[in-house]
Amino acid sequence: MGVPRPLAIMSAGTSDFGIRPLISCDCSARAIATQYPFWMRRFQFAADFIKGHALIGGRRVTMAEIDARHTRLSVRRAADTSGVSREFSDGAMALTDRGFDSREPWTNLVPNPFNPRAWTIVNTNNTAEAGNFLGMSSAVRVASQGLTYGRVQSLLDVPLVVGQVYSARALYAAGSSPQMRSGIRSAAESNRASLVTGPVGAAAIAGATTMVTINAVRNISYGAGLYEVQYTFTAHEPINVTFEIGPNIGTPGQDVVAIAGQVTPTPYQMPWGAGSVDGDSLVISAADAGLVFNPVADAKTLVMVWRGTATESSVTFAHLLQARSSAGNLFLQYRKDQNYRLDLNSGSGTSTRGLAGALGSEQAFVVAWRPDGTWLTVDATGIFTGSRPMFNGVLDGISVGCSATDGRGRVNGTHKLAAIGAFDSFSTADAQALYDVVAR
Amino acid sequence: MTGTIDHILHFAGPEAVDLAALGVVASEGEPPVTLADLQNRAEAGVFEGSAVAARRVYVIAADAVHDADGLEVEPRVEAPGIWLAVRSIAFLANLPGLVAASDAERRKAGQPFVLYINPDYPLETLRKRITPMWMGTDYDLSGLSSTDIVEA
Numbered sequence: 001m002g003v004p005r006p007l008a009i010m011s012a013g014t015s016d017f018g019i020r021p022l023i024s025c026d027c028s029a030r031a032i033a034t035q036y037p038f039w040m041r042r043f044q045f046a047a048d049f050i051k052g053h054a055l056i057g058g059r060r061v062t063m064a065e066i067d068a069r070h071t072r073l074s075v076r077r078a079a080d081t082s083g084v085s086r087e088f089s090d091g092a093m094a095l096t097d098r099g100f101d102s103r104e105p106w107t108n109l110v111p112n113p114f115n116p117r118a119w120t121i122v123n124t125n126n127t128a129e130a131g132n133f134l135g136m137s138s139a140v141r142v143a144s145q146g147l148t149y150g151r152v153q154s155l156l157d158v159p160l161v162v163g164q165v166y167s168a169r170a171l172y173a174a175g176s177s178p179q180m181r182s183g184i185r186s187a188a189e190s191n192r193a194s195l196v197t198g199p200v201g202a203a204a205i206a207g208a209t210t211m212v213t214i215n216a217v218r219n220i221s222y223g224a225g226l227y228e229v230q231y232t233f234t235a236h237e238p239i240n241v242t243f244e245i246g247p248n249i250g251t252p253g254q255d256v257v258a259i260a261g262q263v264t265p266t267p268y269q270m271p272w273g274a275g276s277v278d279g280d281s282l283v284i285s286a287a288d289a290g291l292v293f294n295p296v297a298d299a300k301t302l303v304m305v306w307r308g309t310a311t312e313s314s315v316t317f318a319h320l321l322q323a324r325s326s327a328g329n330l331f332l333q334y335r336k337d338q339n340y341r342l343d344l345n346s347g348s349g350t351s352t353r354g355l356a357g358a359l360g361s362e363q364a365f366v367v368a369w370r371p372d373g374t375w376l377t378v379d380a381t382g383i384f385t386g387s388r389p390m391f392n393g394v395l396d397g398i399s400v401g402c403s404a405t406d407g408r409g410r411v412n413g414t415h416k417l418a419a420i421g422a423f424d425s426f427s428t429a430d431a432q433a434l435y436d437v438v439a440r
Numbered sequence: 441m442t443g444t445i446d447h448i449l450h451f452a453g454p455e456a457v458d459l460a461a462l463g464v465v466a467s468e469g470e471p472p473v474t475l476a477d478l479q480n481r482a483e484a485g486v487f488e489g490s491a492v493a494a495r496r497v498y499v500i501a502a503d504a505v506h507d508a509d510g511l512e513v514e515p516r517v518e519a520p521g522i523w524l525a526v527r528s529i530a531f532l533a534n535l536p537g538l539v540a541a542s543d544a545e546r547r548k549a550g551q552p553f554v555l556y557i558n559p560d561y562p563l564e565t566l567r568k569r570i571t572p573m574w575m576g577t578d579y580d581l582s583g584l585s586s587t588d589i590v591e592a
Contacts (some may be wrong), residue, residue, distance in 0.1 A: 071491060073444070073482075073491065073492075073493045073527045073528070073529070073574075074493070074527065074574045074575050074576065074577075075574075075575045075576040076575060077575075090444055104481065105481040105482040105483070105484075105493065105495075106481055107480065107481055107482075107495070107572055108572070109572065111571065111572075120506055122506075122508070122509060123508070123509065155503075155504060155506075155516075157498065157571045157572045158479065158498060158571075158572075161476070161479070164480075187504060187506075187512045188511075188512045188515070189511075190509055190511045190512075240504070240512070240515075240516065265479070265480040265481075266480070266481075273575055274573075274575045274576070275571070275572035275573040275574055275575050275577070276481070276482050276493075276495050276525070276572050276573070276574050276575065277482075277574075277575045278482055278484075278493045278527070278574075279481075279482070279484065279493075281484070314481070315467070315470055316469060316470055316471070317467075317469045317470065403467045403468065405467065405468055406467055406468075406484075406486075407484065407491075408466075408467035408470075408484045409467035409468075409469075409470060410484075
């Protein structure tokens with residue numbers, strides 16, 4: 001069984017990946033923008049999710065052909081680097097200037113999260129605020145009637161679960177009030193609230209109750225008077241609660257603009273969503289990818305490239321990039337509560353190599369597993385080599401941001417580059433040269 | 441029939457819910473999927489060859505009422521039992537506990553959208569709000585009428 005395209009022959013010590021891009025470089029800006037990255041051409045599957053270059057089966061394809069292999073059973077939103085939240089239709093990959101944004105499923109427990117005009121008004125005078133704020137356009141100006149606790153609030157969809165850690169975020173714009181508030185309040189006893197309050201753009205924990213404990217407050221400024229406050233809270237009582245935003249001031253008429261709110265039952269923040277949002281699966285069959293081969297029987301080196309940013313997920317084994325056969329597999333992942341790592345499963349045992357970088361930091365990795373069982377990784381700290389028998393089986397699938405087995409085990413992260421290839425040979429110098437290209 | 445099909449399932453209690461029967465099982469190496477997981481997020485599965493996403497929902501007979509100070513004067517009234525929303529691109533008539541199925545795209549287009557109603561659940565008993573909805577899909581069925589049903 002062979003790979004359906006001629007494989008590049010690379011001799012030991014050759015640094016093709018480092019040299020060729022310089023040779024093929026056209027220094028006009030236009031040519032660079034449309035130039036196909038040379039490093040990709042040796043891979044059967046490769047994708048540059050930012051520039052839109054892709055190969056499947058060694059054939060140049062559009063990103064739409066990658067997208068056709070991506071599944072998600074709902075609409076979702078994803079934010080670009082400036083914080084603007086864009087909506088992506090059922091099944092469409094969330095491609096932004098950050099790359100391919102893959103996510104596990106999540107739920108925003110705030111009903112009408114992008115329309116605070118529909119929330120309950122409590123001791124405030126409200127007027128609709130025109131404008132588009134990072135992709136949200138149903139903002140409301142919330143003006144104090146003279147009570148600091150005036151607010152708009154929304155009853156969460158489900159009661160709190162004791163012990164569950166939730167993440168909340170409130171998007172707002174500065175008004176005439178120098179203050180703002182957000183928080184969680186008992187639906188049945190409105191005088192029980194755990195809050196973050198304080199100057200616009202600098203809110204802090206302001207009070208605690210026995211129903212929830214707020215932690216990890218983070219204030220974000222998007223410029224032009226646009227702010228977000230994020231926090232987590234742990235539930236201690238199984239009660240119904242409301243989420244709120246208000247001007248936090250006793251001066252009548254002073255206001256803040258409420259734009260959006262979110263509470264997810266996760267200890268980490270998720271993108272903006274409404275109700276339930278399905279997760280992202282990108283699984284490509286080995287036949288489609290041109291990777292139907294047995295590394296041992298066909299004497300090929302399995303090479304992977306990945307660059308992106310992984311963030312915490314609910315799964316234990318978060319597969320960033322995986323090549324799988326029924327006999328074993330090779331995957332870049334992070335294991336829950338740990339950092340990036342490469343796992344090699346030969347079918348008779350698993351080896352693990354920790355990789356550089358903490359979750360949440362952008363990293364680039366080049367890894368290779370040779371048919372003789374020697375393998376190597378290249379990360380920001382350099383080259384590491386090891387040995388573990390290669391699996392003796394034919395690849396059946398590859399995946400980005402999920403398990404190649406079934407598309408489950410979906411991962412929170414953004415993927416800039418991903419590539420998997422079968423090479424006749426791949427030296428340590430090749431690996432370093434390739435890393436130098438993809439990491440720069 | 442294909443589209444974006446939402447199935448609403450009803451079970452008498454937690455012990456009656458068999459997630460494996462819905463095709464919702466854990467990915468390799470992961471702990472078993474539980475009903476509590478479905479309360480936090482949708483979980484993926486495969487039922488009769490179709491990819492599904494299942495999550496727990498609540499059927500609201502009456503929303504809570506608050507006074508001017510935000511105090512809850514009337515609590516929310518929920519329909520008893522365990523309710524699940526299962527989304528797929530195909531109508532799956534054999535899902536256990538199936539109460540109703542609707543086509544989100546037909547609803548968005550303003551067309552009749554109810555594909556199936558279990559005869560054990562008269563139309564008027566379904567005139568309720570189901571939450572959380574899927575992103576972009578309204579589950580408020582309080583105005584449900586016979587004209588919403590797709591003719592066979």
